[in-house]
Amino acid sequence: MNSIFNSRTILIVEDNQLLSLIEEQIVERLGCKVVGKVPSGEEAVVWFKRLYPDCILIDINLEGKMNGMQVVQRIREQSRIPVIYITGDPELLSQKCKLQKGFTEVIVKPFTGQKLYQSLERIFQKEKVSQFEDLQE
DSSP, X not given: OOGGGTTOEEEEEXXXXXXXXXXXXXXXXXXXXXXXXXXXXHHHHHHHHHHOOSEEEEESSOXXXXXXXXXXXXXXXXXXXXXXXXXXXXXXXXXXXXXXXXXXXXXXXXXXXXXXXXXXXXXXXXHHHHHHHHHHO
């Protein structure tokens, strides 16, 4: 697959086991490595600190005390890691996004492997361009 995906690490935060498995299969087919899959926001924060992945795929509605946006808010205190929000309710997301920034991409359920591919490609391509610009300075 595309070389920008090689050796990239992804943390999946999804409380639906079937969706988590599907996301993992898509990500691995692209050449990325899933370094963790967790069902709750609290676990996501802990795993992020342990793993420092290249990107996080996160559902907005999670089991536990923290939703996906709260998780990202907490992670943003220490990192600008790319985040792909996954939601079944795009209206809820757009309302909350007016209050809080922090996501890189949004995917609406149900989604295709192509949509996830495009989102990851934009993230990693943007990062590659940014690294090149840093070298130019």
